[in-house]
Amino acid sequence: GENVEQHPSTLSVQEGDSAVIKCTYSDSASNYFPWYKQELGKRPQLIIDIRSNVGEKKDQRIAVTLNKTAKHFSLHITETQPEDSAVYFCAATYSGNTPLVFGKGTRLSVIA
Amino acid sequence: SAVISQKPSRDICQRGTSLTIQCQVDSQVTMMFWYRQQPGQSLTLIATANQGSEATYESGFVIDKFPISRPNLTFSTLTVSNMSPEDSSIYLCSVPGASSGNTIYFGEGSWLTVV
Numbered sequence: 001g002e003n004v005e006q007h008p009s010t011l012s013v014q015e016g017d018s019a020v021i022k023c024t025y026s027d028s029a030s031n032y033f034p035w036y037k038q039e040l041g042k043r044p045q046l047i048i049d050i051r052s053n054v055g056e057k058k059d060q061r062i063a064v065t066l067n068k069t070a071k072h073f074s075l076h077i078t079e080t081q082p083e084d085s086a087v088y089f090c091a092a093t094y095s096g097n098t099p100l101v102f103g104k105g106t107r108l109s110v111i112a
Numbered sequence: 113s114a115v116i117s118q119k120p121s122r123d124i125c126q127r128g129t130s131l132t133i134q135c136q137v138d139s140q141v142t143m144m145f146w147y148r149q150q151p152g153q154s155l156t157l158i159a160t161a162n163q164g165s166e167a168t169y170e171s172g173f174v175i176d177k178f179p180i181s182r183p184n185l186t187f188s189t190l191t192v193s194n195m196s197p198e199d200s201s202i203y204l205c206s207v208p209g210a211s212s213g214n215t216i217y218f219g220e221g222s223w224l225t226v227v
Contacts, residue, residue: 034216043221044155055123089154093216097208099145100157100216 002027006103023090024072030092118219135205141183145206
C-alpha cells in the first residue's frame with residue numbers, strides 16, 4: 001500500500017521568510033496530493049491540492065509542486081505570517097474512492 | 113463540496129464504556145472513511161465503510177473494538193467500545209466529493225477524552 005514520508009517534523013522560520021515542507025510517496029499509481037493545515041483544537045483543513053497531471057499549483061502565498069518521476073511533492077509558503085503557525089499534513093491517494101494516506105505532519109512555527 | 117455533520121463534537125467518557133459517533137452527509141456517497149488522530153499524531157485510517165457490506169478495517173483495528181454501521185448512503189456510525197485512556201483521540205469521518213474529482217472532505221471531528 002501507499003506510504004507517505006514527510007519532512008521536517010518541525011520547522012521554525014522568521015516572519016516574512018519562506019517555508020518548505022517535503023513529502024515523498026511510494027505508490028506510483030497515486031494521483032491526488034492534498035495538503036492540510038491543522039490549528040490547535042481544530043480539524044484539518046484543506047489548503048491546497050494537486051493532481052498528477054499538473055506540476056505546480058499556486059494560491060496566493062501557497063504553492064505546491066509535484067515531481068511524479070521522483071515521487072515527491074512539496075508545499076511552499078512565502079512571506080510567512082504568525083497565523084501560518086500550525087501543523088501541516090501532506091497526503092496521497094489513488095482516487096476519490098480510496099482513502100488518503102497521511103504523512104506524519106510538520107509543526108510550523110513562524111516567529112514574529 | 114460535501115457537508116458532513118458529525119456528533120458528538122466532544123465528550124468525556126468513563127473507562128470501560130462505549131460511545132457511538134455519528135456521521136451524516138448531505139449527499140449520497142459510496143465510501144465513507146473513519147480516521148483516528150491521537151494527540152500529537154497524524155491521521156490514521158481505521159476503516160472504510162461501504163453501504164450494504166461489512167466495513168474494511170486497517171491493520172491494528174478490529175471490528176469488536178470499533179464496530180461500524182452503514183445503513184444507507186448518507187449515514188454511518190463508529191462505536192469505540194470498552195474505552196481506555198489510549199482511545200482518547202479525535203475521530204473523523206471523511207467522504208469523497210461527488211463532483212470534485214479526488215477531493216476528500218472531513219467532518220468536524222469528535223474529540224473524545226477517556227478518564
